[in-house]
Amino acid sequence: MDYGKHAYLILAHTHLRQLRTLVSLLDDPRNDIYIHIDRKAPFRAKDLEGCCTRSTVYFVEPRIRVHWGGPSIMRAELALLKAATAAPHAYYHLLSGLDLPLKTQDQIHAFFDAHPGMEFIQCWPTEKKETARFTYYMPFPDGNDILPAKLANKLVKRAMMRVGAKINQGIDFHFSSQWFSITDGFARYIVSREDWLEQVFGHTGTPDEVFVATLLWNSPFKDRLFDPTIHLERQEDKQKVLSGNLRLIDWTRGSARHPWTFRGADWDLLTGTPCLWARKFDQRIDAEVIERLKKHLAPAL
Structure with missing residues (x-):
């Protein structure tokens, strides 16, 4: 059964060679690829020519100058969602330019075909x-x-x-990882709330970890939230998939602002997890593991 194309949404800001590797690993006729290049980035859309032969690549304009922890990240994500929802897609996957897939496109599409209609968002406990x-x-x-x-x-x-003055009173805020895989319906719902999101988060800090979860938990889409402890069949997968967004992200070895950068020593972890993507990688720290993963997933590239 054909569930429709997937849309990959990429926030890119650095490491052109690594970004080209990511895009090449997403190149598949079942995928459309949407890229927002940070206005501060030292490269342009033309520098990505030749990465794809089977996917259609769209570059989001105008480019936004993105600042860590600011609402500019939220605006860049909304720009990607608005561009991608111009046509219907089965799923929308938000990645950074420092992420890489851990599975082939056949495996990724098979997983989502087996779990249609679910929202893959890693929500966190919310503290006052x-x-x-x-x-x-x-x-x-x-x-x-x-x-x-x-x-x-x-x-x-x-x-x-x-x-004793405050803003945004009476809003039920919720937290989640910034990175998600969501349905067409929820993607369109997020875009439809753009004015509200700007009103609420336009003058706050780190809204990228809050705006999606807040919309989710205050809408019927929360009933579709994927829970790996319930919705995975194999017991070993239930034990290994610790995140509802299917991303392997290691904060235990990272810092307060940045997760762990995967290296060659993490190879068994990267190839053994049921997660579909991982973040993050850095060509300056370990380019070899990036190249090894590329050959593992797409030997012909």
């Missing part, structure tokens, strides 16, 4: 102290790496706390 940051207005939400902007944000927050 964590949601508090969405109740204070940030005049420079994309400026946390710029000292004057960071100071201004802190001053405004302190002033609001002093007088």
Whole structure:
């Protein structure tokens, strides 16, 4: 049965050679590929020519200058979703340019064909102290790496706390991993709420880990959330798939802001997990494991 094409949504900002490898591993007539290249990136769309011969590649314009932890990430994701929902797709997979698939496209499509209509989002427990940051207005939400902007944000927050002022009251916030695989219906629902998302998160910090889960949990789509402990048949898969978004992401060896960068020593982990994708990889740290994975998945490339 044909469940329709998949749309890969890629947030790219660095490492052109590695990005070309990712795109080549997604090249399949069953996939459309949508790429947002950060306006700060040292490369352009033309630098990706020749990566694909079977997929159609679309570059999202205008390019957004993306800042870590700011609403610009949310806006870039929305731009990708808006571009991709111009045509219906069975699934929309959000990846970064530093991710790689761990399975072949046949295996990936077979998995989603076996679980139609489910939303693959890794949700996290929501604590009140964590949601508090969405109740204070940030005049420079994309400026946390710029000292004057960071100071201004802190001053405004302190002033609001002093007088007891808050924004976004009465909203049931929820947290999740930024990376997802979602259905056409939920993708279109997210796009339809763009104005609301801008109103709520346009002047807050790190909305990329909140806006999708918040929409999910306050909509009927939450009933379609994939739970690996329930929806996987094999017991060994239930034990190995720790994330509902099917991504292998190792925070235990990472830092507060960045997950672990996989290396050659992780080969058995990478090839033994039932997860479909992994993040992250870095050609500067270990280019060999990237090349080895490429040959493992697509020997002809």
